Amino acid sequence: YFYLATELTDDMVQTGKNADILFIRGLLFGAVMNFNQAINDYTESLAIAPNNKLVLLNRALIRYKMFEAIRSMETESATLPSELKVQNRIAAKPDNNGTEKTAAPERVLDLDLVMLDIDKAIDIDPNFAIGYYNRGVMMCIRKDFASGLADFTKAIKLNPELAEAY
Numbered sequence: 001y002f003y004l005a006t007e008l009t010d011d012m013v014q015t016g017k018n019a020d021i022l023f024i025r026g027l028l029f030g031a032v033m034n035f036n037q038a039i040n041d042y043t044e045s046l047a048i049a050p051n052n053k054l055v056l057l058n059r060a061l062i063r064y065k066m067f068e069a070i071r072s073m074e075t076e077s078a079t080l081p082s083e084l085k086v087q088n089r090i091a092a093k094p095d096n097n098g099t100e101k102t103a104a105p106e107r108v109l110d111l112d113l114v115m116l117d118i119d120k121a122i123d124i125d126p127n128f129a130i131g132y133y134n135r136g137v138m139m140c141i142r143k144d145f146a147s148g149l150a151d152f153t154k155a156i157k158l159n160p161e162l163a164e165a166y
Helices: 002-015 019-031 035-048 053-079 111-124 129-141 145-158
Strands: 092-094 100-102
Touching (some): 019 053, 035 053, 053 111, 053 129, 111 129, 129 145
Antiparallel strands (some): 092 100
């Protein structure tokens, strides 16, 4: 993966940025769980070719994988002995009175961004069955089962071979 990502980077240095190469490199970075770089590559690809439903869907999926990874680490950290727990390293900042207060950690990911990318992919191609399937999954994760079922039904109607939607 890393060799191929390096080769693609070298190609872009020589020929300029290319939406397809950025997409492929995003896939590679996602496969090795370098979520931030994958998202950056997908975002750059979309800056060049904004109506690519596959790039939008993959960026949504990587954002969700990042969310799951963070959630998993938080769960694992809670069960570790205190000396092994991951510490939040957030700088203390003085408030208006000069008293130092620790800032609340910021969330890197908002699940609304996942939904925005999936919705845009479906807007680009209203017959994008896998888009409806993935939106259905996200709706169920959000406990909106009626909307999830409607999206699964639409995915099946568009592509009866899409077994995941059943």
